Amino acid sequence: MRRLPPLKALQAFEAAARHESVTKAAQELNVSHSAVSQQIKALEHYFNQKLFRNKGNGLELMPKARNYLEDIKQSLDLIAVASENLSSSGVLNRVRVNATPTFMTQWLIPRVASFQRAFPNVEIRLETSTSDELLNEIETNDLVIRRFPMTHTRLVCARIVDDETVAVASPRLFHGNAPDQPSELLNYNLLHIRSRISAWPRWFQKAGIEGSQTLKGQVFDHIHLSIAAARSGAGICLAPKAFVEEELQEQKLMNLCPDVAVIGAGFFGLYDKQNRGLRNVERLIDWLAPQIPASTPKAKDIDW
Incomplete structure (x- = not known):
């Protein structure tokens, strides 16, 4: 079981710390000044230490309380987003x-x-x-x-x-002499995807090339990483054509052997x-x- 401080007290503490004022925190939370003060006192009792000290007409966080605020802010934000998602899950638009x-x-x-x-x-x-x-x-x-x-x-x-998975690479990889035969791709670094490690063998099989040789090249965890590597000139990658249409149109990538594609x-x-x-x-x-x-x-x- 999680050991958590009172959530209402946390809310009052965060609002008072953000505004450096109990009055402004009360206005934000739509409660009385005394209600916020009581929640802060409850939290101080929970931790057995002071969280604020008076500074002029406002409040100032104690050093440890400031660190605590930074630690919990993200969690409170996540709770707010999750709660908003749940309450608005039926929104039609x-x-x-x-x-x-x-x-x-x-x-x-x-x-x-x-x-x-x-x-x-x-x-x-x-x-x-x-x-x-x-x-x-x-x-x-x-x-x-x-x-x-x-x-x-x-x-x-x-x-x-x-x-439609196709072979693509940056034009600068070839210095004006791009391969036009599938077998020529074996002379370059082939970029692989860990979860689709059979992609290149399938592509060469589709091209009519039966080979038992080990295909060299780097292995990536995600397709978008291999696409980025190909765009930088690191090698040739296989990617769904739909994913690289923009790069192909802008000639950042070129479709090698366009007649060869593995269809999923x-x-x-x-x-x-x-x-x-x-x-x-x-x-x-x-x-x-x-x-x-x-x-x-x-x-x-x-x-x-």
Whole structure:
């Protein structure tokens, strides 16, 4: 069991410390001056030490109390945010989205930004998860996006974007002599993803190259790290084409051997048809789904 001081006393202490005034703390908390004073005295009794001393017409924190304030401020902020999320979980104009960090940074955030400009009255809240576990995310979010189709007894799974994995690298890696044959890529550093360690063997297999040699190159924990490394000229990485469209258009990256791509099932969103805010959830999905390239091959090579 956690041993915690009285939370009302903590709230009064934090407000009085922030304002350096019992009167202003009482006004903020909408209670009487004596109520704040009593809570502070209760906390001083709990710790068996003075927390404030008088300074002119206001208050000054004791040195140890100042350190204590810094320690608890973040926790109080977290409690406030969590409580606000719980109390407003039914707000119709809010859509809470959970996705992996790479999908969030490389694909989702720019599109959510444009959605917000088109629908300024709809608030999109984003959170990331590095796990494919869905149970907690389904309970606390309106839309959960993962790199595989998801099934749930009462939820709907919608396709968000295709998964076409291509080989990309910075043009400066080749000094004007970029490889145009898949076998030539074996002469360069290949950037690997720990959770998709079979990606390069699959790509070479798709290219018709059967090789048993060890593929050299650095291993990263996340796709977005390998993309950043490729952009800096460290080697060639495999990434969903949807994640690097902007870099390809701006020629920060180039698509090597564009006829070779490993096709996965796709990225999918899971949501509840009974959600009170269904209209905005589906509005967001409709905004995102048209981004699917019409030319993407339909044949699936792999389930990641």
